[in-house]
Amino acid sequence: MKIVEIKVKKILGESKITDYTINPYIGCQHSCFYCYSKHYTRKFLKEKEEWGKFVYVKVNAAKILEKEIRKKKKGSVYLSSLTDPYQPIEKKYKITREILDVLAKNNWKVIIQTKSSLVLRDLDILKKFEEIEVGFTITTLNENLRKIIEPFSSSIKERINALKKLKKENIRTFLFVGPLIFPFVNFEEIRKLIEFGLKNFDEVFVDKFRVKNDLMKEWKGFIAKSFGREKERIWESLVKSNGFWKNVRLNLKKEFGKEIILLF
Secondary structure, rough: OOOEEEEEOOOOOOOOOOOOOOOEEEOOOOOOOOOOHHHHHHHHHHOOOOOEEEEEEEEEEHHHHHHHHHHHOOOOOOOOOOOOOOOOHHHHHHHHHHHHHHHHHHOOOOEEOOOHHHHHHHHHHHOOOOOOEEEEOOOOOOHHHHHHHHHOOHHHHHHHHHHHHHHHOOOOEEEEEEOOOOOOOHHHHHHHHHHHHHHHHHEEEEEOOOOOOOHHOOOOOOOHHHHHHHHHHHHHHHHHHHHHHHHHHHHHHOOOOOOEEOOO
């Protein structure tokens, strides 16, 4: 694993989701094969290491945030758009924890999205916020598949248990169902995920897998390596899935209506 400590000049970025976004790290150890972040990381950083095999640590992030926050209009912050704020390396560096401490002291709203139960470590800080939301991404209910497509993330059971604990602490929670990857998931599994989310959490977001042309060769190689004799069938289904998603969208709107937020 390539770990590089860097110092940054700014930490608050623009966001289409909220007012601001903060990415404590560049790269992500969760190593999800489908992650779109590698597209942007490679474009701007020119990093040649395999995705999941490098992390740049913004060691001065909290200090820079303390300076920036005095100059910026108060708003909501999304953690994170291009990395997971609670990937394994956070256990050592605690960059996310330091950032949250600054935001809590200044009473800014925070939205956290992660695939790691490590977020529970920071419950003491999370409970200080007047406005905070914490959500987990879940792409599948199949733990064996999870180990293949997002090998170093928390297990599905760990994520669900973490969400329940957050809910008990009266922290607003959400479930992000996606990116859903056909043919790895079918409509029945999607329904189960949504029903679970609606029963246990405050909001449910649903999104599909989005194909990026510059990553096609890499994705195809991953599928060939991971799924052997099934590789051709899986790849063909993946790249020709538009019809599937049109039907899924129609069925989800019909069944769940405004109860869920569809992002496709």
